[in-house]
Amino acid sequence: LPQYLDKDLYPVVTGGVPETTELLTQRFDHILYTGNTAVGKIVMAAAAKHLTPVTLELGGKSPCYIDKDCDLAVACRRITWGKYMNCGQTCIAPDYILCDPSIQSKVVENIKTTLKEFYGEDVKSSPDYERIINKRHFKRVKSLLEGQKIAHGGETDEASLFIAPTILTDVSPESKVMEEEIFGPVLPIVTVKSVEEAIEFINRREKPLALYVFSNNKQLIKRVISETSSGGVTGNDVIMHFFLSTLPFGGVGHSGMGAYHGKHSFETFSHRRACLIKDLKMESTNKMRYPPGSQKKVDWAKFFLLKRFNKARIGLFVLALLAVVAAVMIKSHQSVLKRKALLVVLAVQRLGWPSGW
Structure with a gap:
């Protein structure tokens, strides 16, 4: 910096x-x-x-819903990239998967295939796979595996702070791994029977920093977006909304408040200060707001505050004001000015000028 x-x-x-x-x-x-x-x-x-x-x-458990109607190979490849990048230690990594029971095994197999493509047969020796940041964090993430059904991975090495890319299946919503943000390479899969159940599941928990939805049905994606709340959303991918500087990045509820990135950063760190500089001339036009009050002033106030008037009426008002000023200042051509002023007044009255004009 x-x-x-x-x-x-x-x-x-x-x-x-x-x-x-x-x-x-x-x-x-x-x-x-x-x-x-x-x-x-x-x-x-x-x-x-x-x-x-x-x-x-802040953080939170960012859910990832996979609809049956999508390309599972593509969806799982993108989820795998986002989940295990930096060993799962990113604030908007997919925290857990929601999917129909009928596709759970296919999701697991696709993720396993992708892990092999990314990191080879021996993940531990891959230069592209990172480690947990410290021992305290290592022990916390490792403890989340206790009592879980490990479909893939699960190997750990405290000396090198290594935790293998891990997939958990048939995870209970009440289990420890579903209580806190994982922030590590452990991916639980919770089965739901419909998008309605997925939405209900998400809404029962604290609002996440990110939400991911995979489906060929754009209306389904829009429905999940409209019926849930999260800091950000990416449809048919993960994390990518973070990289667009035109989009605000931030949380909501327990996942944070406010947003930044791009122009949104400038707006966040700026105070929107109202400034007005007026002229000391034309004081006569301000008399309407000064005491003492009168019915005529009330009528004027109603006109400006209560009636809807467009730019044409404002223009007529300015024109009428100029006509009055001209009539006072210019002594010559009085008959012509009177006719013009009369025409202006008639036009204004036709548009609903307040009584007392």
């Missing part, structure tokens, strides 16, 4: 909990936090002391 931005204006501070805690005691114009929901609540509470606005990009 210092290569591109002034390090004095944009200092980068690295540290742990003590440094972050002290940083949050300072007064800022805006705070953006990326991380888990628990820490997001701490950041928001600290920001509230100074009424500092926050943008929170």
Whole structure:
């Protein structure tokens, strides 16, 4: 970052909990936090002391619904890429799959085939497969495998922080692996019998940061989008909405608040300040808003506030005002001006000028 931005204006501070805690005691114009929901609540509470606005990009369990009516080979290849990239340690990785029981085995076989294409026979020796970030995280992810039906993978090595790409089948919605964001290379499959059941399943849980739907039926995809809530959505792919700078990126509910990327970043970190500079002339036109009140002023107020008038009426108003000013300032050609003023008044009255004109 210092290569591109002034390090004095944009200092980068690295540290742990003590440094972050002290940083949050300072007064800022805006705070953006990326991380888990628990820490997001701490950041928001600290920001509230100074009424500092926050943008929170948190996490959550991003579901991936696979409809029976789709190309499973393509769908599973894209899901495999998004799930196991960086060993599953991305905030918008597909967290779990929802699919009909009749295609569960086909989904597993397609993912297994793709894993072999991506990482070869020996995943552990593949230069393209990463490791878990630290031992604490390794133990947490490994514990999620306990009591689960492992359809593929499951191998672990604490010394090298290796956890193989793993697929879990027939996963119970109440199991531990379905309670928290996995953030690792473990992919549970929960079976549902219909898109209605999938939508209900998603809506019973906290709102995710991302939602993925695979189907040849575009109406089905649109239905899932309209009947659920998430930070973002990609249809027939995963993660790709993140790469489009024209789209806002952010969460909703437990997955965050606010959004950024591209112009949305500029808008997020900008204060939309209302500014108006008026002239000190033409004070007579402002008398309508000054005390004392009168029925005539009330009629004028009703005209401006309650009646719908288009640009043509505004133009007539300006024209009438100019006619009155001209009649006062110009003494010559009075008969001509009177006729023009009369025509203007008649036209305005026809459009519904308020009483008292």
